[in-house]
Amino acid sequence: MSRRKEYTPQQLKELILSNAERIIAQHGRAGLTARALAETIHYSPGTIYNVYEDMNALMVDVNYETLGRLQAYCQQKIATLPADFSRVSGLAYAYADFARENLRAWEAIYAPSRKMEHDNAPALPEYYQQRLADIFLMVENTLIDCLKLPQPTASSSARLLWACLHGITVLNLNGTLGLVGVEQPHAMIDDLLTQYLARYL
Amino acid sequence: MSRRKEYTPQQLKELILSNAERIIAQHGRAGLTARALAETIHYSPGTIYNVYEDMNALMVDVNYETLGRLQAYCQQKIATLPADFSRVSGLAYAYADFARENLRAWEAIYAPSRKMEHDNAPALPEYYQQRLADIFLMVENTLIDCLKLPQPTASSSARLLWACLHGITVLNLNGTLGLVGVEQPHAMIDDLLTQYLARYL
DNA sequence: CAAAATATTGAACATTGTTCAATAGAAAAG
DNA sequence: CTTTTCTATTGAACAATGTTCAATATTTTG
Structure with missing residues (x-):
C-alpha cells in the first residue's frame, strides 16, 4: 500500500x-x-x-503553532493602540482573551506529557524556545516603547508580568478563584498593571 | 476472600x-x-x-491533603515572623518553597483528570473548595494584619497575589522562563510584592 | 518488464481505568 | 456446633490507549 x-x-x-x-x-x-x-x-x-516520533512530538508541533497564533493575536491587537499604557494593558488583555477563545489549545501547552517513564521531562526543541523568547521580547519592547522602562528592568518586568498574567488566567479558567464573569480577568489585570507599574505611569 | x-x-x-x-x-x-x-x-x-468511586475521586482526596499540608506549611513559616512586610513575603516564599519541596504532589493538584469524556469537568466537592477559601483567608488576613489593607481591598489583592504567585511558580518550575537558580522565584516575588504593595509599605 | 526502494498498513503487545460475577471467610441464626 | 446469611475481596475480562514492525501494495529505478 x-x-x-x-x-x-x-x-x-x-x-x-x-x-x-x-x-x-x-x-x-x-x-x-x-x-x-x-x-x-x-x-x-x-x-x-x-x-x-510519537504523539508527544506531535504535541510539541501543535503547541508551537498555538504559540505562533498567540503571538500573532497579540501583535494584531496592539497594532492599533497608541504607544502608552493602553497598549500595555491591551497586550495583557490579549493574552487572557486568547486563552479563553482558544481554551483547549492553550491548555494543551501546559498539559503534562502522557508518558510516565518514571521521571524524564523531554526538553523542548530550540525553535520552540526561540518562539517563547520572541514573545517575551514583544512584551519587553512594549514596556520600553510605551512606559520608557530602562532595558534591564524591562526584561525582568516582562517576565514577571507574563508569569502573573499566566497565573491569573489559569486560576480564572479553572475556577480556583471561585468567581465567574468574563470581566474578572480584565479587572485583575488592570489592578496588577496599575499597581505594579505605578512608578512608570 | x-x-x-x-x-x-x-x-x-x-x-x-x-x-x-x-x-x-x-x-x-x-x-x-x-x-x-x-x-x-x-x-x-x-x-x-x-x-x-474511581481514580479521580482518589486524586481529589490526595490533592485535598496536599492543600492541607500547604496551608500548615505556610502557617508554620509565618508564625515566627513579625507582623510587617517580612511576614507577607515570608508567606509568599512559603508557597514557592512548598511547591519546590513537594513538586509532584503540587503538580498533581493542577494535573487534568485522565478521563477524556469529551467535555465534562467534574466539580470539586464542597469541603475541597472550603479549604481553598481558608487559604485565601489566610493571605487576606496577613495583608490586613501586616500592611493594614482595608477589607475589600485585602480580599481582591489576596486573590490577585495568589494567582501571580502561582504563575511565577509554574513558569519557574517548568522552565518556561528559561532561567535557572533557586533564588529566581524569591527575587521575582520580592519584585512583585514591593511594587504591587508599594502604597502600603 | 523485473527488481529495488518505500510508503502504508493493521495486527499485535503492553498498560491503562473500570466492572462485576464468583468466592472466601466472618457474622448471625438455629 | 452447624447452617445460613452476609460481605469484603478478588481477579479475570473489557475497552481504550500508545507504540512497534513484519508484511504488503505501490512506485520508482535499472
Whole structure:
C-alpha cells in the first residue's frame, strides 16, 4: 500500500498537524488519540508514527503553532493602540482573551506529557524556545516603547508580568478563584498593571 | 476472600490514601496506577474501587491533603515572623518553597483528570473548595494584619497575589522562563510584592 | 518488464481505568 | 456446633490507549 502521489512527505506532515490542531480545538488534548487522528485523515495509526516520533512530538508541533497564533493575536491587537499604557494593558488583555477563545489549545501547552517513564521531562526543541523568547521580547519592547522602562528592568518586568498574567488566567479558567464573569480577568489585570507599574505611569 | 479484622473501612481508606500520596511524591501523578497502588497495599485493584468511586475521586482526596499540608506549611513559616512586610513575603516564599519541596504532589493538584469524556469537568466537592477559601483567608488576613489593607481591598489583592504567585511558580518550575537558580522565584516575588504593595509599605 | 526502494498498513503487545460475577471467610441464626 | 446469611475481596475480562514492525501494495529505478 502506498499513495505516493497523494501527498509529499511535507504535505502529509501538514495534514497530520492541521487535523491534530482541529481535534484539540474541539475535544482537547485528551481527544487527540493516534487512532482518532488517523481516522480523520483516512490513514492508519502507523502512518502517524512514520511522520512523528510519537504523539508527544506531535504535541510539541501543535503547541508551537498555538504559540505562533498567540503571538500573532497579540501583535494584531496592539497594532492599533497608541504607544502608552493602553497598549500595555491591551497586550495583557490579549493574552487572557486568547486563552479563553482558544481554551483547549492553550491548555494543551501546559498539559503534562502522557508518558510516565518514571521521571524524564523531554526538553523542548530550540525553535520552540526561540518562539517563547520572541514573545517575551514583544512584551519587553512594549514596556520600553510605551512606559520608557530602562532595558534591564524591562526584561525582568516582562517576565514577571507574563508569569502573573499566566497565573491569573489559569486560576480564572479553572475556577480556583471561585468567581465567574468574563470581566474578572480584565479587572485583575488592570489592578496588577496599575499597581505594579505605578512608578512608570 | 476477606480480611475483615485487618482494617476497618475507615482504616482501609486511610491506607489507600496515604500510599497514594507516597507514590505521587515519588513518581508523580502518572505513577499512580490502580494496579501499582493495589500492589503496595497488598490488595487487588478492585478493592480500590470499593473505597473510591474511581481514580479521580482518589486524586481529589490526595490533592485535598496536599492543600492541607500547604496551608500548615505556610502557617508554620509565618508564625515566627513579625507582623510587617517580612511576614507577607515570608508567606509568599512559603508557597514557592512548598511547591519546590513537594513538586509532584503540587503538580498533581493542577494535573487534568485522565478521563477524556469529551467535555465534562467534574466539580470539586464542597469541603475541597472550603479549604481553598481558608487559604485565601489566610493571605487576606496577613495583608490586613501586616500592611493594614482595608477589607475589600485585602480580599481582591489576596486573590490577585495568589494567582501571580502561582504563575511565577509554574513558569519557574517548568522552565518556561528559561532561567535557572533557586533564588529566581524569591527575587521575582520580592519584585512583585514591593511594587504591587508599594502604597502600603 | 523485473527488481529495488518505500510508503502504508493493521495486527499485535503492553498498560491503562473500570466492572462485576464468583468466592472466601466472618457474622448471625438455629 | 452447624447452617445460613452476609460481605469484603478478588481477579479475570473489557475497552481504550500508545507504540512497534513484519508484511504488503505501490512506485520508482535499472
